[in-house]
Amino acid sequence: MSPIRLMAANDWRLMARSRVAQLALLMLLALAAVAALTAIAHRDHSNDLRARFQAQADQDFDGQPARHPHRMVHYGHFVFRPLPALAGFDPGVDAFTGSTIFLEGHRQNSANFGDVRQSSLLARFGQLSPAFVLQVLAPLVLIFIGFGLIAAERERGTLRLLRVHGRSAGEVLRGKLLALAGIAAVLLLPACLALAWLTVSAQAEPVAAVLLTIGYAGYLGLWVTGVVTVSALTRSARGALMALLGLWAVTTILVPRIGSDVALRMAPLPTRLETDIAIQRDLHRIGDSHNPDDPHFAAFKAGLLARYKVSRVEDLPLNYRGLVAMEGERLTAGLFDRYAEAQFARQRRQAEVVNGLALLSPAVAVRSLSMALAGTDLEGHRRFLRQAEAYRYTIVQGLNRLQAEAVTYVDDGNRNSDPEAARRVRIDPRHWHDVPDFTYRSAGLGERIRAAAPGAAVLAVWLVLAAGALGLAARRLGRDL
């Protein structure tokens, strides 16, 4: 057996005889197993529930009796975002953003402007999942198991004995790296099993699962290198433990937490109330279809009359009220879209600030990589919101068009006073059946890989820096002994 493997095997034997190491490892493995099982069960349960509710909502919409189309516009429709397969590994922002939206005419879905969607807040502590265990807890176990790998040998005097038996500082470091990397591989195992299960049972893309495994292997490899380096550079085991715990607290807890606050300050989002007030103000500015003196709708009416060469709206071949509803929807949807895009832009700015902090915290980098590959990042949620809004606009405009084409202007005006008119404006319910169901199109693998690339690049930079620090530690270890 090579000396490096010999040293690693000896460390594993020592760990196997250490109660602390046994306990730490067993606890984390148990936690990882529980996290994997609960996250997968939660994902499956949520998806079942969402599918059931979506079917119910579709059925309720389709089952509406003959109605005035505008009643259907306000009856609204629920849409649900199905969880991606890998949400069982990394639920990402789903727990914060939710995945159910009520769609209704004249207003964009309220989820777009919710306070909870401050994107930086979403970077904080997550729920118990395999991803959370690997991002936050696994490094802690590596620290507790590995802090003394070299520092304790130095204190005990066995480090000098290793050297006296002809082993170089580089060999000692490589042996320790292999020993701790073995532990990291064990810690990674439950997550790999969870990913394999999701690939088989939920049809997650194998490429994404493999990339996630590589990403987390790189992240844990970084911690392995860091722990061994600090252990080599520190005079005492106690000093190594304190330094590593400090490093963990700063990079895994503090920086992401402070990063959220920095992002909030640098790109503050207006509150829901502020947004609502601003939208209402702008709505009044762009036009009020109920005000005969409103310049926009006066011009719209004049344009219609001129186009159809008539002098009264009653003489138009289409129901003027339906046309006004379509124009009103076009205007309000454009306004809502502008606000939503401005909101998205601010959120992206916040995310950029937080991701910039990945240079200080590999935990932020791996979190961003993980959510992107799993399809549970904020971009995935925005994608859902955009698709939901596009769907809402299509349905509402379709119903408005029905009002314009299938309901006469006279009946529409008399429906509250004339029972016959009221009957005639209620159109055949088969029209609701023709409305297509909402189908969410998740981001493709290529798109997710591109979104994960910045996190991966930052991790790679960290790995290069850690390798440099390890080289430094090897030189110092060679000089010290």
Next chain:
Amino acid sequence: MMIESDPDHPLDPVIDLSGLTLRRGPRTVLADLSLQVGPGEIYALLGGNGAGKSTTLAVLLGFLAPDSGVARVAGVDPAVAPDQARRQIAYLPESVALYDQLTAHENIAYFMALAGSEPGPDIIDAALDAAGLQSEARTRRVGGYSKGMRQKVAIAMAVLREVPVLLLDEPTSGLDPRATADFNALLGRLKARGTAILMVTHDLLGAADCADRIGFLAGGRIVEEVRPAEGIDVMALHHRYGEVAAA
């Protein structure tokens, strides 16, 4: 094969220090120290605290590089090729470092494997017999061993190394008189095998008992050297050694 060292016609020295000077800050720890130990010779280096004894061992082990002068271990300069030099050396530190969670057998097997040899359990047992460790203790973890028992494990390891150089740092400090006598007998066997042995110690009587030469180190250089075989007055030496140490 028995190797008899002839003091008047020494074989090529296995341990060869010439003109070693080593400074630490303003303090000169070794000052033009020269010392040779031939195969099958036991050299005891005596000196007070801070005389440079442990520093001399550290230079031979390649852990410290001299500012001037050259050290050679079986022809290898430890400052240039420390790992190569260490492969020629068995080292018995004053405070024996072992893995407390392992048994004596496991400790020895591990360190021997690191040094490139894999003695079987019988060979390890024979070495532990020679070192005088009771057989019932050998399968216990060394965490519960006394200092003397740990010393014996390290001695067994040194015996098994079968290298040309043995460096000993206060080797008998944890041993009872019986174990010390056994240890001296063991050194005699290693000496007969041709091992060059350099021990640093405070124990003049012990040194006089087993060493071929005794060097007194003070201020980083050897100020006096005696050969016990030529007949020495140990008490007079003891007084003088006290003066040397005090100087």
